[in-house]
Amino acid sequence: MRRRALTSKPPEWTNWARSARATPAAVATPHSEDELVALVRAHTAAGGRVKVVGGSHSFTPIAAPDLENTLLISLDGIQGITHVDVITGEVSVLGGTRLWTLADALEPYGLALPNMGDIDHQSLAGALSTGTHGTGLGFTGYSGMLTSLRLLLASGQVVTVSRSQDPELFEAARVGLGAMGIILEATLRCVPSFDLAAAEHPESLEGMLTSFVDRSRTEDHLEFYWFQHTDMVSAKVNTRRPMGGERAPLKRAQHLVDDEILGNGGHRALCELGRILPRTVPRLNRFAASAMGDRDYVDRSDRIFVSPRRTRFREMEYAVPLADAEEVLREVIRVVNGYRDGITFPIEVRTAAADNTWLGTASGRDSAYIAVHRFIKEDHLHYFAAVEPVFKAAGGRPHWGKIHTLNAQDLAGLYPHHADAVRTRDRVDPTGRFSNRYLETVLGPPPS
Numbered sequence: 001m002r003r004r005a006l007t008s009k010p011p012e013w014t015n016w017a018r019s020a021r022a023t024p025a026a027v028a029t030p031h032s033e034d035e036l037v038a039l040v041r042a043h044t045a046a047g048g049r050v051k052v053v054g055g056s057h058s059f060t061p062i063a064a065p066d067l068e069n070t071l072l073i074s075l076d077g078i079q080g081i082t083h084v085d086v087i088t089g090e091v092s093v094l095g096g097t098r099l100w101t102l103a104d105a106l107e108p109y110g111l112a113l114p115n116m117g118d119i120d121h122q123s124l125a126g127a128l129s130t131g132t133h134g135t136g137l138g139f140t141g142y143s144g145m146l147t148s149l150r151l152l153l154a155s156g157q158v159v160t161v162s163r164s165q166d167p168e169l170f171e172a173a174r175v176g177l178g179a180m181g182i183i184l185e186a187t188l189r190c191v192p193s194f195d196l197a198a199a200e201h202p203e204s205l206e207g208m209l210t211s212f213v214d215r216s217r218t219e220d221h222l223e224f225y226w227f228q229h230t231d232m233v234s235a236k237v238n239t240r241r242p243m244g245g246e247r248a249p250l251k252r253a254q255h256l257v258d259d260e261i262l263g264n265g266g267h268r269a270l271c272e273l274g275r276i277l278p279r280t281v282p283r284l285n286r287f288a289a290s291a292m293g294d295r296d297y298v299d300r301s302d303r304i305f306v307s308p309r310r311t312r313f314r315e316m317e318y319a320v321p322l323a324d325a326e327e328v329l330r331e332v333i334r335v336v337n338g339y340r341d342g343i344t345f346p347i348e349v350r351t352a353a354a355d356n357t358w359l360g361t362a363s364g365r366d367s368a369y370i371a372v373h374r375f376i377k378e379d380h381l382h383y384f385a386a387v388e389p390v391f392k393a394a395g396g397r398p399h400w401g402k403i404h405t406l407n408a409q410d411l412a413g414l415y416p417h418h419a420d421a422v423r424t425r426d427r428v429d430p431t432g433r434f435s436n437r438y439l440e441t442v443l444g445p446p447p448s
């Protein structure tokens with residue numbers, strides 16, 4: 001029997017990090033594009049609003065159905081690859097497709113995503129809409145991989161946009177925050193499948209701080225984690241290798257011990273202990289830093305890029321100009337070490353190449369990403385408020401899906417194309433059919 005697309009008694013919606021909540025007017029899970037288009041047209045024609053969600057993995061309320069008469073639509077029922085061009089590597093993917101399905105689906109064509117972030121639970125459209133990224137100066141975030149988008153507009157019209165077809169809307173919708181239209185399908189340029197050789201080792205904090213920018217230019221994918229009150233980092237260096245070479249994947253038992261027991265279960269226990277006995281945090285952090293990764297292995301790229309994240313947390317992440325990374329990092333570390341509470345989650349540092357998206361956090365500049373996290377059961381707001389001024393002073397741009405306090409006026413000063421994006425949103429959604437409170441904060445209210 002077919003599932004009903006619309007439920008009459010909607011439950012409260014919340015995100016993965018439980019940092020945003022809202023109760024929509026109704027919830028729908030359409031199972032075909034025709035069904036989705038009909039639902040959106042009917043609800044908006046009756047004066048309602050629509051919010052689509054992918055994995056609800058954004059920490060900000062960007063996906064919250066929090067304005068009056070909002071229909072919440074999950075795209076989980078409409079997923080998959082629709083077209084593959086093995087010559088150009090261009091692959092068309094339905095917007096709701098979860099990233100974790102893509103590697104297996106692309107493998108038979110000898111293709112892979114050029115880069116990935118830390119997890120793969122997001123939908124492709126959600127990742128695009130928030131400027132989701134991984135690490136590596138030779139690579140952009142997901143939106144830099146795009147060649148075209150097929151969008152359902154607030155008017156009910158379905159359009160295809162690219163560099164040659166309505167380029168303004170294409171540029172605005174590449175990192176569109178969910179404000180420009182519903183992404184029905186995205187076409188991405190993929191690359192030949194590849195393996196990654198992972199080298200995860202402890203290093204000195206001082207050595208990493210002084211060499212990070214230079215090493216980021218030579219390594220394929222470099223990132224590191226640093227825990228409060230420690231002088232070591234856990235460095236991750238991933239090197240690309242053509243397929244067909246020898247693999248040395250993590251053994252199941254090693255994965256279980258390192259990633260599940262020490263990485264997830266053990267880290268959760270440590271967070272709980274640090275919360276109850278705050279004075280133990282420096283010792284706990286030294287233990288955590290020493291227990292994190294001292295290993296080498298080789299596997300298919302997605303299995304190396306992505307790690308399980310089972311202990312819930314809240315996160316703030318800013319992109320700062322790459323050239324300023326060392327200075328900003330030293331200041332962040334000073335503030336975190338001086339912070340009144342023990343913090344049991346590390347900061348994470350990554351990079352991405354400049355892209356030409358209008359609202360991408362690396363738009364127009366090579367960037368270093370610095371992320372601070374806090375365990376879900378602890379007060380993240382006070383901690384983030386202590387660190388955020390460092391990012392703001394550095395001209396940092398906040399990740400659209402991670403907690404920050406900037407508004408449209410602040411953001412207009414950080415993005416040369418912010419006004420162009422707002423003008424485009426006003427053109428395609430003048431009455432805010434796809435809006436919510438977060439979008440009104442970061443783009444300003446729609447014109448009518």
Ligand SMILES: Cc1cc2nc3c(=O)[nH]c(=O)nc-3n(C[C@H](O)[C@H](O)[C@H](O)COP(=O)(O)OP(=O)(O)OC[C@H]3O[C@@H](n4cnc5c(N)ncnc54)[C@H](O)[C@@H]3O)c2cc1C
Pocket residue numbers: 016017051052053054055056057058059062063075095096116117118119121122123124125126127128129130131132133134177178179181182183184309399400401402
């Ligand atoms: C544990 C964890 C790890 C993370 N790791 C990383 C990382 O490594 N790198 C990084 O950059 N970020 C990371 N993030 C942030 C995450 O990638 C982004 O917040 C991303 O948007 C989540 O995708 P989603 O499918 O959950 O989107 P949602 O949170 O569901 O939605 C985000 C926005 O996209 C819009 N949207 C969704 N579907 C569509 C559609 N079809 N058309 C138009 N708009 C749409 C929504 O309306 C909303 O505005 C992480 C988050 C978590 C919780």
